[in-house]
Amino acid sequence: MIFHILTIFPDFFNGPHGLGSMTGGVVERARRAGLLDVHIHDLRNWTHDRHRTVDDRPFGGGEGMLLKAEPIFEAVESILPQRGPDSSVVLLSAQGRKFDQATARSYAGRKELLLICGRYEGVDERVAEHLVDDEISIGDFVLSGGELPAAIVMDAVARLQEGVLGNKDSAVNESFSQPQLLDCPQYTRPEEFRGWKVPETLLGGNHAHIREWRKRAAAEKTARLRSDLLDQT
Numbered sequence: 575m576i577f578h579i580l581t582i583f584p585d586f587f588n589g590p591h592g593l594g595s596m597t598g599g600v601v602e603r604a605r606r607a608g609l610l611d612v613h614i615h616d617l618r619n620w621t622h623d624r625h626r627t628v629d630d631r632p633f634g635g636g637e638g639m640l641l642k643a644e645p646i647f648e649a650v651e652s653i654l655p656q657r658g659p660d661s662s663v664v665l666l667s668a669q670g671r672k673f674d675q676a677t678a679r680s681y682a683g684r685k686e687l688l689l690i691c692g693r694y695e696g697v698d699e700r701v702a703e704h705l706v707d708d709e710i711s712i713g714d715f716v717l718s719g720g721e722l723p724a725a726i727v728m729d730a731v732a733r734l735q736e737g738v739l740g741n742k743d744s745a746v747n748e749s750f751s752q753p754q755l756l757d758c759p760q761y762t763r764p765e766e767f768r769g770w771k772v773p774e775t776l777l778g779g780n781h782a783h784i785r786e787w788r789k790r791a792a793a794e795k796t797a798r799l800r801s802d803l804l805d806q807t
Contacts, residue, residue, distance in 0.1 A: 575610045575735055577728050578653050578688040579721075580646070582628055584616045586721045601728055604738045612728070615653060620645040629694055638695030646690060646701050653688060660685040662707045666720030666727070667692040669702075670709035673727060677710065681727070682734035689727060691720030754803040758792035 579587060604610050618626040629639040654661055662684050681687055690697070690706065702709050712723045733739055761772040775787040796803055 575682075575684065575732075576686045577610065577612045577732075578615060578686065579612070579691065579724050579728075580615045580617055580649055580653070580688065581691040581719075581721055581724070582617045582641075582693055583691075583719070583721055584614045587612075587614050587725070600738060601732045604732055604735065607737070609735055609737050610732055613653075615649060617641075617645055617649055620648040620652065632695065636695070640695055641693055641697045641701075643698035643700045643705075646697065647705055650688060650690070650705055654686065661688070662686075663688045663690065663705065664727070665690045665692060665697060665702055665706040665709045666711070666723040667696060667702075667709055668711050668716045669696070670711040672714075673710045673712050673723075673730075675730070677708075678727070678730040679734060681731045687728075687731065689720070689724040691724050693719040754796070754806050755792055756796045756800060756803070758788040759795060 581587070601610070601612065605612055617628050621627055628641055628645055630642055632638075632640050650663055654663065657663070662681060664681075664687065666689060690701070710723075710727070712726055717723065761776060765772050765777065773787065773791075775783050778784075793804075
């Protein structure tokens with residue numbers, strides 16, 4: 575799989591807070607193993623003035639600046655000149671639909687994923703209406719730009735690629751692997767810590783009982799921490 579990142583801050587992904595550190599090494603290890611590739615594109619390479627201008631004031635007035643449509647269209651059409659069903663172009667913005675595990679699984683089936691990092695007060699709406707396949711947000715809050723969300727999306731999608739995780743079941747038995755359900759509580763040694771004991775069921779070796787306990791505990795944890803997920807059923 576090939577990831578393309580379109581940004582006005584390409585060094586964001588190469589410095590001390592870049593791909594290796596931000597993603598816990600998952601993306602970088604997979605890239606070194608040849609399981610995926612990442613291309614960082616500077617949006618300013620598709621400008622035509624000496625100031626390499628990528629933004630302008632919004633029509634109708636208002637605070638801040640908007641990323642212009644022209645360089646983004648030219649960049650996407652240059653990076654992916656022939657877009658097909660195996661490629662997707664995604665705009666990261668605060669106005670997008672919320673990114674979730676189901677969306678990550680959908681993106682994981684693509685051969686190429688181009689992530690456009692929004693900035694300033696947003697992006698000319700013609701990009702969302704006529705260029706991208708999807709517009710997503712990583713949560714109901716506003717960030718300074720789309721670089722952090724792009725790294726998050728890339729990590730979530732990359733770990734679903736075959737061979738990226740050491741254990742292929744790691745991406746199956748986790749939160750959101752079942753719709754509207756968090757992962758069950760997990761414990762490790764010691765069996766007792768500061769008076770808090772590991773549930774006896776997990777120590778007994780009866781795998782049928784353990785599966786039933788995990789299913790019940792996952793539902794209880796979801797109800798306690800994310801009851802909104804259960805409301806969606």
